[in-house]
Amino acid sequence: MRAIFSSPRRVRRLAWLATLGAVVAGVAGLIALIPKGRSLETAVSSEPAQTVRVEKSVRLSAKEVQSALFAGTRFVRTAVARQHLDSSWSMTARELHQGMSRKEWDTGDIPVVPFPAVGLAAWRVAWTYENDIGLDLVLVPKRGSGLTPKTFLIELRRAGPDKRGRWLVSAWQPRGLSMSTLQPGSAAPPARAKLDARWLLVPAAVVGLLLLSLSAVAARGWYRDAQATRAYRSGTF
Numbered sequence: 001m002r003a004i005f006s007s008p009r010r011v012r013r014l015a016w017l018a019t020l021g022a023v024v025a026g027v028a029g030l031i032a033l034i035p036k037g038r039s040l041e042t043a044v045s046s047e048p049a050q051t052v053r054v055e056k057s058v059r060l061s062a063k064e065v066q067s068a069l070f071a072g073t074r075f076v077r078t079a080v081a082r083q084h085l086d087s088s089w090s091m092t093a094r095e096l097h098q099g100m101s102r103k104e105w106d107t108g109d110i111p112v113v114p115f116p117a118v119g120l121a122a123w124r125v126a127w128t129y130e131n132d133i134g135l136d137l138v139l140v141p142k143r144g145s146g147l148t149p150k151t152f153l154i155e156l157r158r159a160g161p162d163k164r165g166r167w168l169v170s171a172w173q174p175r176g177l178s179m180s181t182l183q184p185g186s187a188a189p190p191a192r193a194k195l196d197a198r199w200l201l202v203p204a205a206v207v208g209l210l211l212l213s214l215s216a217v218a219a220r221g222w223y224r225d226a227q228a229t230r231a232y233r234s235g236t237f
Contacts, residue, residue, distance in 0.1 A: 060128045068133045071167040072154045073120060076139065079112045080152075080172070093157055093170040112172050113152070116142040121149050131158035133167070136175065151175040 060068075071091060078088035089105050098111050119140040126134035134155050141147035153173050159165035 056129070058128060058130050060133065065125060065128075065133070068156045068167045069123065069135060071156055072135055072137060072169065075154065075169045075172070076115075076117050076120075076137065079110065079169075080115050080139075081117050082108055082114055085110070091169055093159070093168040095170045096172070113174055115139055115150060115152070116145045116147070118142050126153060132156070 075088060075091050078084050079092065085106050085108055089102055096111065097105065100110065117139040121138040121140050123138065124136050126136050128134075132155065134153060136151055136153055138149055138151050140149050151174070153171075153175055154169060155171035156167040157170045159168045
């Protein structure tokens with residue numbers, strides 16, 4: 001080992017090789033961190049193409065909007081507040097039942113996010129189609145619940161074969177995430193694990209120490225070579 005580091009030329013070569021290796025390792029690490037892209041090839045299928053019909057927004061009369069709002073607030077007082085669930089069954093569309101029977105619905109274990117609402121603070125129309133309407137409802141929680149007013153999106157559709165019947169609730173979801181979306185005893189949504197950027201300092205520190213050690217050895221060899229050269233020229237070698 002001493003024979004290797006006794007030559008300044010060999011030390012300089014080792015330093016250059018170490019630097020080149022560090023650069024190659026860094027580039028390889030960056031390539032490994034780049035996520036793999038999706039294939040640009042188009043999947044071929046023998047099935048006929050499906051046509052998606054885009055509904056055209058229409059303007060509903062104030063009477064129709066008020067009728068939908070009334071149906072929505074009744075749904076809040078029953079299904080959302082978990083009061084008189086038996087009466088909320090007839091207010092909801094088949095899509096919201098999700099295959100549940102009337103008996104299963106009455107147990108209270110229903111696919112409707114609960115909220116202890118005692119009032120409506122504000123509301124606005126999110127969209128209006130021919131037989132479909134979306135409303136944003138800002139609900140006021142019961143005093144002492146520890147909750148703050150929360151916005152929910154409710155979708156209602158016309159019932160009946162001629163689409164001229166009453167409004168039925170077909171969807172109900174919170175706007176954003178709050179404590180109102182977590183039922184007692186349930187767990188919060190799992191957070192996605194992220195790599196702490198400080199862990200990237202570990203390989204950088206190792207490479208830095210290696211380069212520093214090689215530089216120190218190279219400097220030591222150069223210093224000894226310079227001393228030997230001066231001693232030779234002065235005749236004291």
